[in-house]
Amino acid sequence: MPSARTDFSDWRAFGGIESTFADSGSSVTLDTNDTTETWSTKWSGLAMVSGSPVCSARIDGRVRGISHYEGTPGGFGIGLATLSGNGLGATLTGIAIQFDYGFGGYRTTNYPADTQLSVDKGELDKSWHQVSVQFSEDGVYTMTVDGATVVNTSGSKVWLPNHTSMGRVRRVQ
Secondary structure: OOOOOOOHHHOEEEOOOEEEEEHHHOEEEEEOOOOOOOOOOOOOEEEEEOOOOEOOEEEEEEEOEOOOOOOOOOEEEEEEEEEEOOEOOOEEEEEEEEEEOOOOEEEEEEEOOOEEEEEEEOOOOOOOEEEEEEEOOOOEEEEEEOOEEEEEEEOOOOOEOOEEEEOOOOOEO
């Protein structure tokens, strides 16, 4: 199946995120203008509304963190979740693989409880990285960064009635 280029300007913002779009919507910088000490919402980002139910997904792209340092709380994630509500009151239910600077690597977690399935140590920096994240229908979650597998873990199956989401994004470009 050929992949389509995403127009992030069509996605729905949730949880106090500021979005700046470039390249006709194919690139986005997200910023909560927040820290873990001041945040008004724990999860924020952009959500893509999909037209049909899904139980698996593959998301490919380039990412970089620009405002976090190793050992400081926060980061960003790519996930598969339902989004209920709007704005600051929006709730995510699903799973994501996070680039978590406070944990020093890649963290797989359930939304909204924030229970972790795994923490895989990794060097997080401010460089651009090519990523591929896969959520399989049998509950296996895999992420490669620059061609190397950094996460391969199992959890509960995720079935989404009508929303696919990218969540917990803290200033990503």
